[in-house]
Amino acid sequence: MSNIEHYELRFSAIGGQGIITAGAMLAEAVVQYKGLYAIHSPRYTAQVRGGPTKVDVVVDKNPINFPKTTNVDYYLSTSEKSFRTYFQDIKPGAIIVLDSNLVEEFRDPKYRVYRIPLIETAAKEIGNVVTVSTLSLAVTAKLTGLLTLEELEDFIPKRVPRGYGEINLKAVRLGYSLV
Amino acid sequence: MKRVVMPGNETVAHAAVAAGCRFYAGYPITPSSELAAEMSKLLPKVGGKFIQMEDEIASMAAAIGASVAGYKAMTATSGPGFSLKQEHIGLACMMEVPVVIVNVMRGGPSTGLPTHPAQGDVMQARWGTHGDHPIIALAPAFPTEIYMETIRAFNLAERFRNPVILLLDEILAHTYEVVDIPEPEEIELVDRKLPPSGLDRLDFYTYQRKEGDPPLLPNFFQGYNFHFESLAHDEMGFPTTDPEKVAYISRLREAKIEKHREEIWKNDEYMLEDAEIVIFAYGSVARSAKEAINRLRSEGIKVGLFRPITLWPFPDQPLRRAVGERKVLVAEMNLGQMVYEVERALRRDVFTLFKADGTPISPVEIMDKIKGELI
Numbered sequence: 077m078s079n080i081e082h083y084e085l086r087f088s089a090i091g092g093q094g095i096i097t098a099g100a101m102l103a104e105a106v107v108q109y110k111g112l113y114a115i116h117s118p119r120y121t122a123q124v125r126g127g128p129t130k131v132d133v134v135v136d137k138n139p140i141n142f143p144k145t146t147n148v149d150y151y152l153s154t155s156e157k158s159f160r161t162y163f164q165d166i167k168p169g170a171i172i173v174l175d176s177n178l179v180e181e182f183r184d185p186k187y188r189v190y191r192i193p194l195i196e197t198a199a200k201e202i203g204n205v206v207t208v209s210t211l212s213l214a215v216t217a218k219l220t221g222l223l224t225l226e227e228l229e230d231f232i233p234k235r236v237p238r239g240y241g242e243i244n245l246k247a248v249r250l251g252y253s254l255v
Numbered sequence: 256m257k258r259v260v261m262p263g264n265e266t267v268a269h270a271a272v273a274a275g276c277r278f279y280a281g282y283p284i285t286p287s288s289e290l291a292a293e294m295s296k297l298l299p300k301v302g303g304k305f306i307q308m309e310d311e312i313a314s315m316a317a318a319i320g321a322s323v324a325g326y327k328a329m330t331a332t333s334g335p336g337f338s339l340k341q342e343h344i345g346l347a348c349m350m351e352v353p354v355v356i357v358n359v360m361r362g363g364p365s366t367g368l369p370t371h372p373a374q375g376d377v378m379q380a381r382w383g384t385h386g387d388h389p390i391i392a393l394a395p396a397f398p399t400e401i402y403m404e405t406i407r408a409f410n411l412a413e414r415f416r417n418p419v420i421l422l423l424d425e426i427l428a429h430t431y432e433v434v435d436i437p438e439p440e441e442i443e444l445v446d447r448k449l450p451p452s453g454l455d456r457l458d459f460y461t462y463q464r465k466e467g468d469p470p471l472l473p474n475f476f477q478g479y480n481f482h483f484e485s486l487a488h489d490e491m492g493f494p495t496t497d498p499e500k501v502a503y504i505s506r507l508r509e510a511k512i513e514k515h516r517e518e519i520w521k522n523d524e525y526m527l528e529d530a531e532i533v534i535f536a537y538g539s540v541a542r543s544a545k546e547a548i549n550r551l552r553s554e555g556i557k558v559g560l561f562r563p564i565t566l567w568p569f570p571d572q573p574l575r576r577a578v579g580e581r582k583v584l585v586a587e588m589n590l591g592q593m594v595y596e597v598e599r600a601l602r603r604d605v606f607t608l609f610k611a612d613g614t615p616i617s618p619v620e621i622m623d624k625i626k627g628e629l630i
Contacts, residue, residue, distance in 0.1 A: 100260075100431065103260055103431060104260045107258065107260055107433055113433050114260065114432075114433065115430050115431060115432045115433075116260075116430075116431045117426075117429060117430040117431065118429070118431075119370075139397070139433070140432070141542045141543070141545045141546035141549070141618075142542055142543050142546040142615075142617065142618050143426060143430045143432065143539075143542065144426075144615060144617070146617070146619075
């Protein structure tokens, strides 16, 4: 997707799951590797941990005037409640990625729906639940074409806390191969 | 230049430190808290002081105290805290102390809407503290501009020895955006003028000066005895009720800003030349306006933008010159505040789009308004 004009993404979750971080990393990476402009705006409830949260990401070829989403092209969620709470302005044809263990069956021919056990994969297959941020980022990068595997392999070890580079690289590669 | 992604609150903190700010006193309040958090990380690294005070009143006082001791000082808050700071903002105006106050606007009045944007404090920025007083208020709208205007806020405060208010709103403060940070050598910094050190005593009256100049006051601990006074004072800084002396110093206080309005004014004009309709908007609403203008122009509707970056002193002459006889739409996230200044400047009624429900004015709302009423 190197000829991108404008793209809007939303990640929703339960506070503490790490999905907000996935959105933040995505915005930073497209700015760094694609020379695009990006904004991300997190929203928390007063609960912070345990309450519904979301982050909206807008990517654009030009500096962004209106820093809000109006037509979401991509929506990833790891919580049933949050998924419903923030199901607004989703564009027909949008890609929807849902954690298959945590979000109920959702069928709508208007959307391209993927069901992936994101949190379970991070915890059991990769070996640490915190890698769900990177795993979700990799899935998103692959599905949207916003970032290549090589770009993520370069970005992630520098971005994650020291000592967590290897395990997050594993998450990058697994995420990229899942979809 | 370094390109980073960070929210407006952090941008202000980084810019403040680059501008030479070495003292921050505050009391956290949403949506400005991240600014304090970032200052608490940055200041110790450059030998500065960060202090969380017991409330907003005390933090304003502490910032003034640090400034009279020679530090570039800042405090930040949001609506309810801005109300509390007003008394001491007046003190800084009266004593002519440079200080920067950041107000991240949220919905009001009272505790209102803590996590939602508004522009309801623009008149409070001008007249929040009592009595006639000079004030400068800046309202940047874009991420890199937030950085540069923060630096300008410190420069203007130092140059004119006056409080400068930097107005953001929740959207600008919380949205992570691309900021292009200039190299330190690209940044021009202004420091307050000081009398020479080492004299036996000051050989002039501290508050006396040429009309239009700021007073030449020494910093505390520079070695001189002089007087800072919140009461109406004479040219030596001592209380007086002598009408002539009171009028003299108040005139000098006003004149330092009034005479340099051209230097303080800063506006952005977007696609104004051939526009048939002019939108007047500032802060984050101006960004929606820009987007609306781009979309309307693609439909052949000629619209332009007049965006004041300096809100106070109000850019009446530049606005009048730029707008002429064209139709004007004032869009703001309040129930109508700057519109009064626009109408005063243009000496006629204008079209309005006001919203104060905690949600931003969207480009579509501006487009609908223009299509519905202005063409």
